[in-house]
Amino acid sequence: MAEQSTLQITGWNVWYGGFHALRNITASIPASQITAIVGPSGCGKSTLLRSLNRLVELEEGARVQGEVLLNGQNIYAPEADVTEIRTRIGLLAQKPFPLPMSIFDNVAYGPRLHGLHRGHLADVVEQRLRQVHLWDEVKDRLKRPAARLSVGQQQRLCLARALAVDPDLLLADESTSALDPHSARAVEDLLEELKNEYTIVIVTHNLGQAERLADYVLFLWLGELIEVGPAERVFGQPTHDLTRSYLERRFG
Amino acid sequence: MTRQQAQKIAVSAITAAAGLVVLPIVLVIVYIIVMGAGAINWTFLTALPSEGMTEGGIMPAILGTVILTFGTAIVSIPLAIGAAVYLAEYAQDNWLTRAVRLAIVNLAGIPSIVYGLFGLGAFVLFLKLGTSIIAGSLTLGIMTLPVVISTSEEAILAVPQRFRMVSLSLGATKLQTIRHQVLPQALPGILTGMILGLSRAAGETATLLFTVAAFYLPRLPQSLFDQTMALPYHLYVIATQVPNMPLTIQYGTALILLLIVLSLTLVASVVRTRVRRRREW
Ligand SMILES: Nc1ncnc2c1ncn2[C@@H]1O[C@H](COP(=O)(O)OP(=O)(O)O)[C@@H](O)[C@H]1O
Ligand SMILES: [Mg+2]
Numbered sequence: 001m002a003e004q005s006t007l008q009i010t011g012w013n014v015w016y017g018g019f020h021a022l023r024n025i026t027a028s029i030p031a032s033q034i035t036a037i038v039g040p041s042g043c044g045k046s047t048l049l050r051s052l053n054r055l056v057e058l059e060e061g062a063r064v065q066g067e068v069l070l071n072g073q074n075i076y077a078p079e080a081d082v083t084e085i086r087t088r089i090g091l092l093a094q095k096p097f098p099l100p101m102s103i104f105d106n107v108a109y110g111p112r113l114h115g116l117h118r119g120h121l122a123d124v125v126e127q128r129l130r131q132v133h134l135w136d137e138v139k140d141r142l143k144r145p146a147a148r149l150s151v152g153q154q155q156r157l158c159l160a161r162a163l164a165v166d167p168d169l170l171l172a173d174e175s176t177s178a179l180d181p182h183s184a185r186a187v188e189d190l191l192e193e194l195k196n197e198y199t200i201v202i203v204t205h206n207l208g209q210a211e212r213l214a215d216y217v218l219f220l221w222l223g224e225l226i227e228v229g230p231a232e233r234v235f236g237q238p239t240h241d242l243t244r245s246y247l248e249r250r251f252g
Numbered sequence: 253m254t255r256q257q258a259q260k261i262a263v264s265a266i267t268a269a270a271g272l273v274v275l276p277i278v279l280v281i282v283y284i285i286v287m288g289a290g291a292i293n294w295t296f297l298t299a300l301p302s303e304g305m306t307e308g309g310i311m312p313a314i315l316g317t318v319i320l321t322f323g324t325a326i327v328s329i330p331l332a333i334g335a336a337v338y339l340a341e342y343a344q345d346n347w348l349t350r351a352v353r354l355a356i357v358n359l360a361g362i363p364s365i366v367y368g369l370f371g372l373g374a375f376v377l378f379l380k381l382g383t384s385i386i387a388g389s390l391t392l393g394i395m396t397l398p399v400v401i402s403t404s405e406e407a408i409l410a411v412p413q414r415f416r417m418v419s420l421s422l423g424a425t426k427l428q429t430i431r432h433q434v435l436p437q438a439l440p441g442i443l444t445g446m447i448l449g450l451s452r453a454a455g456e457t458a459t460l461l462f463t464v465a466a467f468y469l470p471r472l473p474q475s476l477f478d479q480t481m482a483l484p485y486h487l488y489v490i491a492t493q494v495p496n497m498p499l500t501i502q503y504g505t506a507l508i509l510l511l512i513v514l515s516l517t518l519v520a521s522v523v524r525t526r527v528r529r530r531r532e533w
Contacts, residue, residue: 053421087423097414100437110422113432158418165423 005071005168005199006031007052012066014047014056021047023223025066029216034191034200036214036231038207040246043220045203049171052201053089054082070169087114090162090198092172096154098146103138106146106157110165128160132190152183159190170194172202176209188213207250211235219243284507291504300470305490306497310505312472316480317454317512319473320388320464324453327393328400329446333435335397336404336442341430360398365458367395372462386476388464392456396449403448407441408434440524447520451513457484467493483509 007029014022022044029035037045050056052068054075067074075085087110099106107125116124125142129135134156138149146157155175162170172191176184191200191213204210210217214231219240227234227243238244299309335352343349371391381387411434419429435442465485473480487505490497 055417055421058417058420083423083425086421089421091421093414093417097418099415099418099433109419109432110424113422113424113428161418161422 006069007169007199007201008067008069008072009048009051010067010069012048012051012068013064014044014051015061015063016059017061021223022051025225027218027225027228029199029201031199032195032197033215034195034202034213035216035218036210037201037203037218037220038205038210039220039226041205044223045205045220046173048218048220049173049201049203052169052171053086053091055086055091087165088167089169089171090159090165090167092155092159092162092170092175094174095178096151096158098149098154098157101146102143103146103149103157104142107160107164109161114165124164128164129157131163131194132156132160133186134160150183152179152186155179155183155187156190159187163194168199170198170200172200174203174205176204177206184209205250207247219246221246281510284503284510288500288503288505288507291498291500292507296501296504297508301468302470305468305494306501308470310481310483310486310501310508312469313481313483313486313505314508314512315472316385316465316482317484317509319385319480320392320460320482321450321454321512321516323385323389323476324392324396325446325450327389328396328449331393332397332400332445332449333404333442335401336408337430337435339401340405340408341426341434356398356401359394360402362395363458364395364456365461367391368459368462370394371459376463382477383462383464383466383479384477385464385473385480388460388480388482391459391463392453395456395459396453399452400442400445400449403445404438404442407438407445410441411437440527443520443524443527447516451516454513454516455484455509457488460485483512 009025009027009029012022012025013020025048037048039045047056050059051064052075056062057064064076066076068076070085070088074080075082099109101109104125107128108121111121111124126135126139129138134153137153138157146154149157155178170191176187179187188209191202194200195215202210202213204213211231217227217229217231217234218225219227219234219238219242221242227238227240234243235247238247296309297314298311300312301310302308335356339349339352343352368391371387371394375381375387375390376383379387381390415433415437416429419433420426424432460482464480465482466479467489469479469481483505487502487509490505491502
């Protein structure tokens with residue numbers, strides 16, 4: 001995996017039809033840390049996250065402008081290979097979406113697409129399931145449907161599936177909000193462990209979680225980036241009134 | 253009348269309506285079995301017709317129908333699935349797409365005799381395929397397209413968007429996503445459409461009239477460019493054109509046709525439940 005994957009967002013705009021959902025966002029996201037995108041619901045957090053792996057362009061009527069540089073390469077350049085870019089970027093969604101296949105096939109889905117030799121599949125699957133601490137729970141039923149797992153296990157499975165294509169960057173969009181507190185904590189702990197190897201960007205409107213996990217924070221408000229910086233600084237001494245009042249209201 | 257009474261009457265009426273729907277199909281099946289079962293024996297199924305079709309068997313017609321059904325499948329299924337994938341996954345909202353949709357709706361409404369005439373003009377005469385299995389399969393195939401396309405498109409659209417997103421986010425191309433997620437999940441619906449279309453084709457008479465069917469051909473087809481007998485047309489012939497035709501042979505023929513169509517439907521629902529069970533994941 002590429003060491004020190006950096007992301008630089010420059011002059012980034014997204015429209016849905018006539019609606020200007022993200023306005024001129026410029027920020028750089030540090031490597032091997034957890035960056036949290038926070039802000040009230042509807043402010044464009046998911047849109048920004050989906051901009052980072054080029055899923056946003058699949059939304060109906062979406063139009064984008066600006067640059068997103070991953071390790072210096074503009075992923076929106078006309079010559080950029082979108083499947084290769086998405087392969088380098090893992091996504092964990094809000095709810096676990098296991099594919100309607102076995103546990104094994106879920107993890108193997110990406111490697112198979114990319115032509116991994118059959119003989120290596122079992123190793124990759126085991127390695128990734130161990131990485132998310134799911135191996136011991138599922139090693140005896142790898143051929144069983146993934147949907148039979150508990151929701152918390154499913155989310156860890158989805159994480160293993162995302163890791164199996166060996167991405168540099170991990171995106172997680174409120175990935176614990178559908179989980180019970182115990183499973184949510186397990187996923188949080190995993191992200192914490194993974195940040196040494198991956199650059200991680202999470203969306204959360206759980207500020208407690210942002211405080212626990214984030215090294216770096218982007219605060220969005222109605223499509224604009226209001227404040228950005230190290231988590232301690234943004235949470236400790238917000239410079240902007242909007243940030244301050246949002247934090248006060250959310251932390252109570 | 254109290255509301256409870258009204259309710260009771262309405263429920264009875266609705267139940268009766270539902271029951272009445274079952275009645276005709278049961279009557280048709282029972283009637284045909286009663287009238288035709290006597291004709292069915294090994295000779296009937298395996299022999300060539302003889303004595304001006306009043307004796308012997310109907311094997312060439314059975315074989316012809318089976319061949320034509322396969323031919324129809326080979327012509328229509330790849331085209332229909334291709335078109336359905338295009339419409340569901342690739343089509344922009346433009347005049348071409350609207351034209352394609354309009355064409356499909358209209359194709360579905362064209363009477364089969366008109367398809368027959370089209371097949372005669374286009375395949376038999378213009379392409380010089382002659383009255384042949386290949387001309388018949390092409391005509392039946394085109395006739396079958398609309399229903400297979402519509403049901404397949406619906407089935408593809410019914411696959412939840414999240415599975416496409418997951419697949420794409422793992423670096424799959426759109427084509428890989430369609431191949432590995434969308435089509436497998438849409439398969440039960442696609443199968444239903446295919447069988448609907450094929451069973452209609454298997455029972456088709458008017459279309460065959462001009463394109464493929466032999467009135468009386470007491471031998472097996474030698475190639476795809478040969479004519480063949482086919483059950484529905486054979487039934488029409490023996491029921492209306494041949495004097496002194498024993499009734500049991502007519503109903504026996506109808507019974508075989510019915511069995512072929514019903515077994516198609518049966519195979520489809522078995523496959524469908526199998527696939528669905530596997531898909532409960
Ligand atoms: N596919 C879409 N089409 C139109 N509007 C959208 C679409 N997705 C999101 N929006 C709008 O864009 C804004 C930002 O949405 P989103 O990025 O999902 O916000 P958040 O994740 O912060 O709640 C919202 O006002 C939302 O209604
Ligand atoms: Mg969101």
